[in-house]
Amino acid sequence: MRRGGIVSTDIYLNVAVSGVLTGLVYGLMALGLSVIFGVVRVVNFAHGEMTTVAMYFAVVLFATLGLDPLLMMVPIAGVLFVFGYAMQRWLINPFISRPEHSQFILLVAVAIILANGLLIVFGPDARSVQTSYAFDSFKIGPLIVDATKAFAGLAAIAVAAALFAFFRFTRLGTAIRACADNYTGAQVIGLNVPRLYALTFGLGAACVGAAGAMLALVTDVTPPLGPSFTLLAFVIVIVGGLGSMSGALAGGILIGVIAALAGLFYTPSAKGMFVFAILVLVLLFRPQGIFGRRA
């Protein structure tokens, strides 16, 4: 407690843990962006809107069928995988060899269509998921841990671990990494690069789907939420290292903790300022990101 300038250490611990858990979910969302860029070399400007779509899936499934977003994480990720796969195969693929500004405009257009589509279908009101554990918290010694954040954070770790394992231990994952490392070489050895690109985009979108389902547990959703998620994902992957999977997750945690502690030590209004200050520092002193490889 703050009495005469004395502040208990409990609050720092509580706030830091909360920052880590929130950061894990943000990290998973950013992981999708990083995976897509790392392999396909397309910057997905519709990333936040895809996250919002996933959140609405979770909200609708909970409101109509009472299905818990944690259980629906896998089906929602599956739907987003199909969406991402199709989008890459038939919409983005023709733009792969075009100038970057064409890709940028294309994905911004997709983002605007998604946001306005959500606005038409769901209206502007904020929607939320009120699970039976929505107001629960765990008391562990001096720590009070938000149950929804804890579940969401653990799920984020599980999904990220599965993705790491896929890229590390499966033939398909190795093939995708080969495409990322050497595009021409991958074509020379006979890999079906367009299909692998579509798979990668689908996997990135699946990450977004899983993250969206979990985000629906921790925050309300409105259609205009997309751009702020896109921006947040960009900050995280730039800080962690664009194209680095571990960097995205670590970047998420770092940003989550910095935002939380900045709010505590300085003022909550300045959380964003500190996050962007970190971004500027990384760009100045380690432009490839904390976990990124120098080009």
Added chain:
Amino acid sequence: MNRNLHSGDNRITRRTVTAGLGASVVAGIAPFNIVRAQDATLKVGVLLPRSGAQAGIGQDCQRGVDIAAGLLKELGMPPLQIMNGDTETSVEVARSRAEKMISDGAQVLVGAFDSGQSTAIAQVAEQKGIPYVINIAAAPQITEQGYKFVFRNFPTAGMILADAFANQKEIFEAAGAAPKTAVFMHVNDTFGTAMKGGIGAVMPKFNMPYNLVETIAYDPTSRDLSVEVAKAKATGADALLMVSRLNDAILITRELVKQRWSPMAILSMGPGWYEDQYLKTLGKLSDGPLSFVPWYDPNKPMSKKLDEALAKAHPGVNLNTNHVYTFEALLVAADAFKRARSTDPKALADAIRQTNITDNVSPGPGIQFNEKGQNDKLKDSAIQNRGGKLVTVAPKVAANAKVEWPMTPYDKRG
């Protein structure tokens, strides 16, 4: 051109074209917006945050618009043609929508719930010379600019705070208990900042029993307020003093429950805690907070009519500030149009300045504007959430229930 089509009486000659053009020019430069016929309608542009972070409140204000037509007709007011505009909870959008509405023919503007957005609209209205009746916005500076076309039937931050502190003291006296310390959390937008400034200026005059141990400003669009609440909890304050919006009020309540902190009282001096969406979203967890806000006088006949109209149009929705002050803004516009018998902006502004409506809803002697365009005679009430309903607990003259004190802890609500 096929000449045969223009033979006989229908033939277009150079003279007809010249005459037609002349008539068009005369029509174009004529003051076509001046309407003398009393049965003509007044085009009222209603600007509200219908999307974005304040969408819930904007939609709630719209209910006040929905029920206005029938009541105004009953009062013998001329019809209004409502033009709906969405500020998207953005100051910049509010400004551009106001300009667009005026260019589309709006003769009076009404809105916009938020001080920042209302400030931007006021600038446009004054520049274009179109009367603007603010429904809800408390930043004092809006009516301190010497504007001639801007009118506000809503208390300023200073008025809200003065009434709030007076009503709080009345409640503490009735309860026989008072908090010794309070932590003040406020949104960092125009309204929140104005209220913060107002507290510094007004609170010392009231010799309150509590002192503020911490002030925490936060972003009203924030998706996570856990740090803010953790910081507030860490002060160990008895009470939580709030100036918030709707979504953040819901987020803060959730965090209070999760972080297992039940202050003795939540004293809100802004929107959020009494809104219908707050009550419905949080259920039994919404009970207890006290809101010190511009409200309605339940004893006025017009309040009963408005309440009935709302119950008919939106069953289950509690009458609140958003409906009352949005309705009254339209009432001001219709009343001025009736007296001015014109849609000329200056005539309307002059008529609004002369407003004297005593058959109204808000507490106080009625709707009149001072030389700054401010209704400075409005009074506020203290209301408490009880079982999904709202009761008035102060001032005594307008109270219909006794205060429940202290607030039932969140973990003792079954």
